[in-house]
Structures are given as structure tokens and as C-alpha cells.
Amino acid sequence: MSKRKKSNTGRQSRSSPDGATQGKGQRRWYRADLHIHTPGSNDYEEPKATYLDVLRTAAERDLDIIAVTDHNTVAGIGAIRREIEWLTRLEADKRLTDEERARLTEWRDLSERVLVLPGFEFTATFGFHILGIFPPETPLRKLEHVLLSLNVPVDKLDIGSTETGSATDVLTAYRVIHEAGGLAIAAHANSTHGVAMRNFAFGGQTKIAYTQDPNLDALEVTDLDKSYRSTARFFNGSKSEYPRRMHCIQGSDAHRLTSDPKNPRRLGVGERATEFLLDDASFEAIVAVLRSKQFDRTRPARPADKPFDSIAAAREEGSSLIQSFHESASQRGGRLTTIINDLCAFANTSGGSVYVGVGQRKGPPKGLTNAKQVQSQIEHAVDERITPPLEPTFDLVETEGVKVLRIQVSKGKDRPYCVDDHKFYVRDEGETNMAVRDEIVALV
Helix, strand or coil, X not given: CCCCCCCXXXXXXXXXXXXXXXXXXXXXXXXXXXXXXXXXXXXXXXCXXXXXXXXXXXXHXXXXXXXXXXXXXCHHHHHHHHHHHHHHHHHHCCCCCHHHHHHHHHHHHHHHHCEEXXXXXXXXXXXXXXXXXXXXXXXXXXXXXXXHHCCCCHHHXXXXXXXXXXXXXXXXXXXXXXXXXXXEEECCCCCCCCCCCCCCCCCHHHHHHHHHCCCCCXXXXXXXXXXXCHHHHHCCCCECCECCCCCEECCCCECCCCCECCECCCCCCCCCCEEEEECCCCHHHHHHHHCCCCHHHEEECCCCCCCCCHHHHHHHHCCECCEEEECCCCCHHHHHHHHHHHHHHHHHCCCEEEEECECCCCCCCCCXXXXXXXXXXXXXXXXXXXXXXXXXXXXXXXXXXXXXXXXXXXXXXXXXXEECCCEEEEEECCEEEECCHHHXXXXX
16 A cells, blocks of 8 residues: 655744754654554454544554554455455446445555555564564565565465564564565564563673674664653663664554453553654655654654653653763853763764753752854854764754754764864763773774
8 A cells, every 4th residue: 555645734834842953855753653464463352443443543543654563464454455456447337336436545544644565463483572574565475475585484474473483583583684675674563572671681792693683673672651761771782782772663563453441451443552753644754754864753643632751751860871861061061061061972982962941969950041143152162172074964843842952973984083172972871971092993
């Protein structure tokens, strides 16, 4: 199923309340649930639900993008395509009944509103679950070929079972999915059957490999919307054993249309979704985000009256290897210099974010009343005092009714960077320190 690209509304400026950075095109937040099961999975919990019901529910939940990820099969996406093709053929032959015409009209309307990505949830060796998600135009035969390449037995291709007896390991699964043009996402990584392996008797090196592999695009986690955000915090690039910061997203893993009233953990379609800041609702746009270092372009989806507050989440985590907080950028007391030192240290270490207008301690944020002036002041200081040239990005983010300036800098390509031509700084946990000789040599 393909979908007409939605028109975007509103250009995201460099100083955006959403924290969006202006790009070549217009961007907006799109809501996506990239982990949805259908009756194609044999453990689907609502036997009377239809495939049309799944898409209808996605639209009712204001989802822009979904991925159909049945267990070790593409039977669900195949059934959807076959029904639409059959109804279209009947229409061409002028043989549609009124009921069939209504269904075809609804399929077409919903397909315009919701982009449906084909995929599967693969069970690797030792029971780890991995999502493979592909472009909407991917032929069914190609998807089945990928599953066969992952050693799913031919006689189990259409069953939709979590158990197939496949002998393919996690790293091979990432590679096969990636080479086939798909997104490889570790499903519910911090939970049962997740590669983060809580309470699993494997060594640390295996966990590192399974969560840092270059063919892995993202971790799907179940605690992204919790205040402690422990999984995203663990994989934020601040640990030497896990230097690659991972995109962490969330999905419903829905095996039903709506949540189970007897077990709230059994979610329905779109009840745990992710918002992506995209140029358009497309597979390629999602890939571009998840394979970038723009971590501010994903966030947990929340009701309109309770939007996600990225600043509050950052304050909850506190100062770390990749973030620092400053209530002001005044030259008095050396606060501007401290910000410049932090930016230099982040560029020399792992990259990071500096928040100006808010402290890390609890209590209402102070905010900035002259944000543009503060930004101009910092930009000038960066240009004048940091060498080689450094190009941080600035955006204005709203939290608790006040404006905070967020400055982001990537790990530099021209390290080492220095302040005032001779002061080299590095980040050590939550502090910025002057680099010693050996640290400077290591940066070269």
C-alpha cells in the first residue's frame, strides 16, 4: 500500500518551540507506530478483528505511519494487498456490490491518511525479537525471500508464530535486513525477548555487540515515556563501553485494536507511539532520521493536552557526558566562558547539548527573556574563541511556559578544538575539565 504525501503546514524556524531545526524543506511532527500485529500473527488477541479494522483504528488514533510486523511472516500485509487488488479488479470489471464498493472506498481513503510499511518481527537465536521494516512498494516475494534468508522454514512462512526454529543470530539478522534495504530495529529491547538482555545470562560483550552494531538502526523501548527513561539514558553515548548513542523509539506491539481492560500492558494500535520530525510521511524520511545524529527529531507521542517536554526530561537526567545546564550566559561570573568551554569539550569528546536558561536542579526553570540576544552573543564568542571553526546548532525550546536556548554540537571532525588558542577541554562524566597532555595527544 502506498500513500499520498501529506502537505506540511508551517515552516520550522531555527528558533522553534518544538525544538525543530530548519532544513531545506518544511518539517512537522508525524505520529508513527512501527510495531503493529494483525490477524496474520497467530497470537492475535481479537479473532473477529479484520485487517481493515486495524487500519481504521490507526486512522482514528491520528497515526500518520504504521508498520505491519507480524511474527516471522508477511501474511498480514499480503492479505491486505490481496483484498485491495481483488476489489480493484472487481471494480474494473464493474462487478462490485455496494458493500464491496464501500470497503474499497474506505481502503483508499485510509491509505491516503495512513502510510502502511510492510515488515515482520523476526525471532532470532535465543528468542531475541528484531523488527524488519521496508519501503511500502516492496514486493511480497522479496519480503518472503528475506525471511527465508533468515532461515525461517518454508512451511512456517504463513503461520505467524513466534517460534520458528530459526538458527540465525542477532547480528546476522541485522545485516540481512539492512542489506535488503530495510530498517533493523531491536524490538522491546529492554523487556522480554529484548537484546538489552535484562536478567539474561550473557556476558557484557554480547550485549554491547547486540546494541551497538552498525546495522542496527534503533532500539524500541518500553520506558521512553517514563520520567526515569532508564534505557534511553543508558544508551545515550555517555558510557565508554557503549559509545554509540542510539535512537530510542517506542511502539505499541499491539496484538489487538484497543488495550485489554484486564491487562493494561496489552496495548492497542497506536497506544504507545513515536513522533518523528520529518519532511514528509515516507519510509525514506524515517530512515534519514534514524541513521542521523539528530536525536531531537524523535519523541514519545502524547495527547495534545500533555505534550512531551524534552527540557524536563533532560533535567531529570541531569548533567552528563553529553549535556550541561546554565541559567544564564552573562559575562559576569564567567558564565559565558563556561558555556564556551562546554561546547569545546563536547566537540572533543562525544558531542552534546548545552541548555541555557535552565539549571539542572529542581524547581521552576528561569528561562530567557532575551533569547535572540543571548544566541547572538554565544555565536559571536564561538566564532572568536574556538578553533578550528565550530558550527553548533541553536534552537529555542519551550518548557513550563518559558524559553530555553538549546545548543547542540556533534563530535568534531577536526579535533582537537581549543579555546583562546591554547586551552583544550574534554568532558568527563558531568564535568568539563582542562585536558592533560595525553588526552590532547589522543584527540589528534
